[in-house]
Amino acid sequence: MGNEVDNEISKTFRVSPECIHQFNQIYGNTIRPKIKERFLSHLIATIEDLINDKKMKEIINTIRNPNAETEKTIQLFQSKNLRLYSILLMPVNIKRRATTRYHDNGATIYYNSIFEAKQIRILIAHELGHIINKEFIGMKDNENTANLFAFIVMKDKNDFYSNECKNFVFRSDLTILHEIENMCPLVNE
Ligand SMILES: [Zn+2]
Numbered sequence: 001m002g003n004e005v006d007n008e009i010s011k012t013f014r015v016s017p018e019c020i021h022q023f024n025q026i027y028g029n030t031i032r033p034k035i036k037e038r039f040l041s042h043l044i045a046t047i048e049d050l051i052n053d054k055k056m057k058e059i060i061n062t063i064r065n066p067n068a069e070t071e072k073t074i075q076l077f078q079s080k081n082l083r084l085y086s087i088l089l090m091p092v093n094i095k096r097r098a099t100t101r102y103h104d105n106g107a108t109i110y111y112n113s114i115f116e117a118k119q120i121r122i123l124i125a126h127e128l129g130h131i132i133n134k135e136f137i138g139m140k141d142n143e144n145t146a147n148l149f150a151f152i153v154m155k156d157k158n159d160f161y162s163n164e165c166k167n168f169v170f171r172s173d174l175t176i177l178h179e180i181e182n183m184c185p186l187v188n189e
Helices: 004-013 017-037 041-062 068-078 117-136 143-168 173-183
Strands: 086-092 098-103 106-112
Touching: 004 017, 004 173, 041 068, 041 086, 041 117, 086 117, 098 117, 106 117, 117 143
Parallel strands: 086 106
Antiparallel strands: 098 106
16 A cells, blocks of 8 residues: 555645555445446436426415414425425336336336347436426427437536536646645545
């Protein structure tokens, strides 16, 4: 152990080499592989939020004469922690490329995990297009507009990876360390 960056991390953050190793393990072996399965995660979370808000408003609107009891329910529904709708991704071995099943509190997108990540993102963007059709567009669900939505999403992602990504790159590992030190200064406990 003990390359230059690790030594600097030890010194700056006041953590032991064992601690650095432990965190590298948990991130690299447990968290990171799971991140890779969460295709289009920002987009999915955003669509969930929008549908969530819509369903909350629908429920609140059914309460005609608010009283003290229903006021509590309304507050509960307005809290952003309560989820009424979630979208799950499930890699499966299916004949079809991908499909979406709807249930009372959300949708599950099943996709065939045989494809490459780049292709899986397209499949999922298309399935999200079906959810958008169902929840936001007042027309019959269909394959063409699901594809249209997939195009709009993938074009935006493409622009992001081509142009905006470089704004998030640090020059080196040590630059990251100093930037963290700068943004989250240690306080003496
Ligand atoms: Zn479709």
